[in-house]
Each structure stands twice: as C-alpha cells, then as structure tokens.
Amino acid sequence: MSLHPLTTDELQAVRAALYRDLRKDLLDEVQTLVAQRPNAPPPDYLRPEEACRFMQISSSTLYKLRKTGLPSIRVEGLLYLRVSDINNFLASQQVVNA
Incomplete structure (x- = not known):
C-alpha cells in the first residue's frame, strides 16, 4: 500500500467537506436542543x-x-x-x- 501526499486542491476539498459536515451536525444538534427546551x-x-x-x-x-x-x-x-x-x-x- 503506497501513500501519496495530497495536493492543495484535495486538501481544500477535504476541508470544505469537513466544514459542511461539522456545520450540519452542529445545526442539527442546536435544533434538537432548542426543540427539547421545556416551556419555551x-x-x-x-x-x-x-x-x-x-x-x-x-x-x-x-x-x-x-x-x-x-x-x-x-x-x-x-x-x-x-x-x-x-x-x-x-x-x-x-x-x-x-
């Protein structure tokens, strides 16, 4: 198994994908927490x-x-x-x- 370094474009694509996933996960978590607030x-x-x-x-x-x-x-x-x-x-x- 050979490993090769990622190009700048590949790193930026990974970064963008991670950002999108993290943002979606955080928004989902906040919406869940807000929905669970009693008497809100x-x-x-x-x-x-x-x-x-x-x-x-x-x-x-x-x-x-x-x-x-x-x-x-x-x-x-x-x-x-x-x-x-x-x-x-x-x-x-x-x-x-x-």
Missing part, C-alpha cells in the same frame, strides 16, 4: 424553511401562498413570516363543508 415560548417570526415545517407544506406551496396573500417581511434581504400572520391567513382560508 414559540417564536414570533419564522424563516421560510421553519414556516414550511410549521405549516407542513413544501417551499413551492409557501411561495404560492405568499403570492396569494400570505404576509411576509423582508429585512436586509432575509425573509420572515410572522406566526400570527400565518395563523390568521390559514383561518381566513377555512372552508365550511356544505
């Missing part, structure tokens, strides 16, 4: 991916709902949705079966 108040604002989980919909459905009137807020290029706006919007879409 729900957030007032959600990012789009959080809003999708909250409403149990896809990102394309969220986009369509925003186009049909679901309020959203943009702050310095970042999109947020207020939980109360989501709840009000969903309540306004209620269908009464006849």
Whole structure:
C-alpha cells in the first residue's frame, strides 16, 4: 500500500467537506436542543424553511401562498413570516363543508 501526499486542491476539498459536515451536525444538534427546551415560548417570526415545517407544506406551496396573500417581511434581504400572520391567513382560508 503506497501513500501519496495530497495536493492543495484535495486538501481544500477535504476541508470544505469537513466544514459542511461539522456545520450540519452542529445545526442539527442546536435544533434538537432548542426543540427539547421545556416551556419555551414559540417564536414570533419564522424563516421560510421553519414556516414550511410549521405549516407542513413544501417551499413551492409557501411561495404560492405568499403570492396569494400570505404576509411576509423582508429585512436586509432575509425573509420572515410572522406566526400570527400565518395563523390568521390559514383561518381566513377555512372552508365550511356544505
């Protein structure tokens, strides 16, 4: 078995892969810890991916709902949705079966 030194490009690729994996693992761990907090108040604002989980919909459905009137807020290029706006919007879409 022969070993050869890694090139600079190979080292950078390994570094990038390790960074991505570490970042994902840390984010997963933080989300798990936050979800386990007892009596934690729900957030007032959600990012789009959080809003999708909250409403149990896809990102394309969220986009369509925003186009049909679901309020959203943009702050310095970042999109947020207020939980109360989501709840009000969903309540306004209620269908009464006849």
